Amino acid sequence: MKILVCIKQVPDMESKFTIDGTWYNTSDLAWRMNEYDEYSVEQAVQVKEQVGDSDLTVLCIGPDRVKETMKKALAMGCDRGVHIVDDKAAQRDPWEIASMIAKFAGDKEFDLIFCGMQSQDRASAQVGIYVAEMLCIPSVSTIVDFQYDDANVTVKRELEGGVKALISTGTPALFTCQLGLNTPRYPTLPNIMKAKKKELLSLQADDFLEVTAAQETTEMFFPEKKGGGLVLEGDPAELADRLIQIIKEKTTVMG
């Protein structure tokens, strides 16, 4: 069985962001695997472990630094990495990214493809579904449970309020993974060492990009602070006194 998992590298969301033109400044940021993609990597590895005879590729489009994140996926259990080298990846719209993935996957007959439900920075929640539509295969988004049994897949898809839809489909198919789908493993030291020897193929973006962007960012900005809430900083003990005072004045819960 052939499995593909698509991951994106994103900045730590607690970073101090600054704006550079129509995107955030990418220098001086800590980078990590998109949270949603950690669940897809884990699910892909679990299926691989379940069926035994299989080959699991992790794909990432981005500049050179994404290799670090790909190594984590390899250490979690992916067999090989495919890095589509693209310094402009962050600026590309979901349509371009999806077309590149579909172009790569088009002739490889993957049985299962996993994506994250959304990326933490762009959060478009489009790429996975686009890839499936371009490849003309079924897809189910926002899954929180995945069972594979002899080319049949049964999943639970999360809806609002914690309700789940029960869905099944055959292969090939694509799934977009939601938070909480499983418990992503931490790569062990031996697996980190082993990952260093795994194949990590670099391909050029130009060979995969056949479409133009469907949208462009015209402006990027920080939202106006409208809250007007009070910001307290300083020594914890003093802050505690002040907060108690405020809670007593503004609410009735301590009376």
Add this chain to the structure above:
Amino acid sequence: MKILLVAEYRDGNLLEGYRELLGFSSKINAETVMFLAGSADSLPDFGGTLYLADAAIYGEFNPAIHKGLLTEVVAKEQPDIVAFSHSSYGWDLAPRLACALKVPQISEVVDFKDSLPVVPVCNAKMRRTVKPTGSRYVLTLQAGAFPALEESGSTPEVVQIDGDYKTDITFSGYEEAEKGGVDLSKAEVIVSAGRGIGKPENVEIVSKLADKLGGEYGASRPVVDAEWVEHNRQVGTTGQTVSPKLYVACGISGAIQHLAGMKKSEFVVAINTDKDAPIGEVADVLVVADLQQFVPALVEKL
């Protein structure tokens, strides 16, 4: 400008989200038509043309079929914009339709600036204005970003829509949310633990504060996903919606899905090491501190 709104139907009921779609279309002054895969027994409060696909035939959740039916409505109506809610139904179907129509999709629109949609970036820390290519596009609207249109008591002019489309998945029903346990909606004080608590042992710091304030403790999703706190204490779109007199968010960044569950709280205190955390937008007081130091200090003094 013409807009096609996509309403939603689940488990035999029309969902209320279409009122915000109507709020949006009225804000941008667009001529409005609507699509619903649902039932003539529960029609939206809307006076225009409603293209109705019978859910008994075409299913409540059946993206490939709903996509096909929508392409027919688009061909007939030639809308400039097709608008969905950014909901589990909307974010799934919108890109399928965009792909079929070969038009751009813009996700989670929170505002409209000079006729262009504005969307959040990085957990709402930043925003960007987006320009789609071409004259038609699909969008999804963030829940709560546009006020729902007030009730008008109208009835739509229903146009039945049919088509022969094939499905590629089997939908076999719903699984109810876990019930029982704590009903946070009745608590007057809720102190919630977010990922910022760092480790499961620290849930106690937060629950102690809840105790002292005579309330319950809750949690954000990552804390529940990690099984540090049980699911029936989760606050947010996929957990409970709460409106206590006091909500204390400890180590919670303030993602939209969390805010959706607690923004009706009367008074909100946030404790966060990040002064720029989006929770600051809804907090009456933001205490910039490490919760592991601050919360025990607070408990001590109560």
